[in-house]
Amino acid sequence: MAYDPENIFAKILRGEIPCDKVYEDDHALAFNDINPQRKVHVLVVPKGEYEDWSSFAASASNAEITGYVRAIGAVAQKVGVDVDGYRLIANQGENGHQEVPHLHVHVVGGERSGPMLKRKD
Numbered sequence: 001m002a003y004d005p006e007n008i009f010a011k012i013l014r015g016e017i018p019c020d021k022v023y024e025d026d027h028a029l030a031f032n033d034i035n036p037q038r039k040v041h042v043l044v045v046p047k048g049e050y051e052d053w054s055s056f057a058a059s060a061s062n063a064e065i066t067g068y069v070r071a072i073g074a075v076a077q078k079v080g081v082d083v084d085g086y087r088l089i090a091n092q093g094e095n096g097h098q099e100v101p102h103l104h105v106h107v108v109g110g111e112r113s114g115p116m117l118k119r120k121d
């Protein structure tokens with residue numbers, strides 16, 4: 001599927017919509033999730049136009065990939081979850097329940113996250 005430049009994170013990256021910024025560098029922007037699921041819930045988005053993890057893995061440059069991974073680590077350190085631990089979540093597509101079609105990793109922590117997945121039925 002083609003990247004949709006009108007998705008909400010693209011608008012945040014272009015400064016058309018405000019965000020509660022946590023971190024920014026050449027490769028990534030991080031901001032607090034508008035509907036936090038844990039005490040700490042930050043979204044880290046790459047600045048390039050990548051819909052999801054698969055398109056990023058296939059098409060991003062080595063510099064973009066390295067920069068993005070380092071940015072996620074820097075965010076975890078900046079918000080102070082690296083000591084007690086945290087969870088990274090990247091949802092993709094329909095089965096992954098991805099809502100916003102611009103790659104983002106959720107950094108959640110500040111309290112225990114519990115078991116990784118629960119059976120739905």
Ligand code: AMP
Pocket residue numbers: 008019031032033034035036043090091097098099100101
């Ligand atoms: P996902 O299901 O992985 O696509 O997650 C999308 C996340 O984006 C959800 O946790 C939403 O609460 C969050 N979200 C949606 N709009 C905004 C926004 N304008 N600012 C911050 N977070 C947002």
